[in-house]
Amino acid sequence: MPKFSKNTRIVLSIFTFFSLVSLACGISVPQAISSQPTPVVEVVEANPTTSSSEITVVTNEDQVLVDMYSRLNSSVVNITVYLDQSGTLLPYAQGSGFVYDDQGHIITNAHVVHGIDAVQVTFSDGLIRDATIVAEDLFSDLAVIKVEVPSGITPIPVGNMDELAVGQTVVAVGNPFGFEGTLTTGIISALGRSIPSQTRYSIPQAIQTDAAINPGNSGGPLLNLKGEVVGVVDQIETTGTSGGNLGVGFAIPVSILRRVVPALIDTGHYDWPWLGLSGNTVYPGLVKAMNLPVEQGAYVGTLTEGGPAQEAGLQGATDTVTQDGLTVEVGGDVITAIDGQPVKTFDDVLVYLSLKTSPGQEVTLTILRAGKYQDVKLQLGTRPIE
Secondary structure (H helix, E strand, O other), rough: OOOOOOOOOEEEOOOOOOOOOOHHHOOOOOOOOOOOOOOOOOOOOOOOOHHHHHHHHHHHHHHHHHHHHHHHHHHEEEEEEEEEEOOOEEEEEEEEEEOOOOOOOHHHHEEHHOOOEEEEEEEEOEEEEEEEEEEEEOOOEEEEEEEEOOOOOOOOOOOHHHHHHOOEEEEEEOOOOOOOOOEEEEEEEEEEEEEEEOOOEEEEEEEEOOOOOOOOOOOOEEEEEOOOOOEEEEEEEEEOOOOOOOOOEEEEEHHHHHHHHHHHHHHOOOOOOOOOEEEEEEEEHHHHHHOOOOOEEEEEEEOOOOOOOHHHHHHHHHHHEEEEEEEEEEEEOEEEEOEEOOOHHHHHHHHHHHHHHOOEEEEEEEEEEEEEEEEEEOOOOOOOOO
C-alpha cells in the first residue's frame, strides 16, 4: 500500500505471548511485572468555579460515562487466540469484541482471528468460554465469532453514520495490553478517512479519533454517548518506533458494519462490488499534463483484464510524461460522476460503490476523455478474493 508519511498504521491484534514479534503487525510483547505498579499522583490546581451551572455540566458528563460503562461493560469481551504448535495450542494474541445479538454473535476484527486455531472469550466477570469463528471479511477487517453468552448480558445497539459529526465525544471500551474493561474517551477527529484493510483495497469512510486506543483494543466498540456502536476499533497511527497511542486512531465505520456483518452471519461471506480499475485523485501535475478542464475527479490509471471497466470501454493511462519535474501517467479517463453523484476524489468512487451498490448492479460513470464528457454504463462485478 502507498505510504504518505514516515508514520505507519498498524493493526491492533495484540498482546502476543511470544517473545519475538513485529510491531508492524500490531503485536506487542507483554513485559514481566515483578511488583505492583508505582502509584501515579496527579496534582491539580483548584480554581474557583464561576457558577453552579458549570458544576452541573461536568457532573452530568461524568455520570453519562459512569452509567454507560455500568450498562455496557459486560457486553465487551476479551478475545484470546491460540495457534497449534506441534500439536499443542499456545496463546498467541489478544483483542477485543462485543456482543452483537441475542444469538451469541460477537463482532471483532478479522486480523484478530485470521489464521488462528482456537478462540476463547473472557467476559467481564472472569468467565472464560470457547468460541467458534463464524466468518471473516478481510476487505473490511471485520469478523464474527460465536459463543454461549451468559444470561443477563445484552447486545450493544448499533448507531447510524448519518448522526456522526466531527467534534462529537466518543468512547472506546476494550482490553489494551490485556487490561480488561478499559474505558477511554475522546472526540471524532475526522470522518471519511480511507484506511488499509487486510487486502490491497482500502476501507472507506473510517472514523478518526483521539480516544486512547492501544494494542489489544482491536475489535472493541467505539461508542457515542447514547451507548451505540458507531465504529469498530481497528488501527492506530504510530511513529514506527512505538506501538502505543499517539492520539490518532481509526475505527471501521458503522455504515460498513451494517452491510457486512449481517451477510457474514447469514451466508458466511460478503460480496463487494467491483469496477476493476485503479487510479488516483486528480492533481495539478495531471491537470497540466493532460490540459484538463477540471481540477477534481478520479483518474483511471490501470484496468483489470476482463474486468467490468475494461469490458465497458474505459481507458487507462497510455503514456508517461514529465511535468514540473514529476513523472505523470497520462491518457486515462477522468471519472467526474457516478450515477449523477459528483466525484471529486478517487475515494468518492470507493465510498459510493461500497455503500450504495452491490455486485450485478448497473451504474453510470460520467467520464472526461479528450476534453469531452460522456456517460458509460456498466454492470458491477464481484471483487475477487485475494
